[in-house]
Amino acid sequence: DAKTTQPNSMESNEEEPVHLPCNHSTISGTDYIHWYRQLPSQGPEYVIHGLTSNVNNRMASLAIAEDRKSSTLILHRATLRDAAVYYCILRDNRDDKIIFGKGTRLHILP
């Protein structure tokens, strides 16, 4: 399975934008880029996914590099409730499985 590389942890100030990077240099043409997050003591929750074009939804934006070897999850205005572990995952569209790495632990400073 293709792998992703994320920083172990990041900090951001409340009410500021947050850019969470993800490298996936071995991505294949059938891989979608998915992001999930896991708040403390909860199961993971879906955030966003994309293939080639940038994507926006009510939670976040996903910016995908032109060569697809990296992507960035953007939280436009972080709140304390956004403190969580964020997982960047490659999902082959021929298969239903997602494989979690260790993710990035995001700390939000008040």
Place this chain on the structure above:
Amino acid sequence: EAGVAQSPRYKIIEKRQSVAFWCNPISGHATLYWYQQILGQGPKLLIQFQNNGVVDDSQLPKDRFSAERLKGVDSTLKIQPAKLEDSAVYLCASSPGVEQFFGPGTRLTVL
């Protein structure tokens, strides 16, 4: 819409005992997954069901773990006998297609 339900939320057992976890997925979701999450790590897929058939159980330690999904709805995951290294959160997820919806998990402590 009701989410994925799991019970119990917490369980403490001694090694070599048996334990079972229950999951009720979101109505209409054909795919159900069980994950194991050890502290500090991301969730690891144990087994995937499509309706009541097993799609992938390659990571399930079959000498001690078993799972079933009767009638393609609820599912149970059993560990018999438990080992210390089974201490983890066991997560159930269901999916209608792309997005997976996770339950709150069951935290298992094996003493």
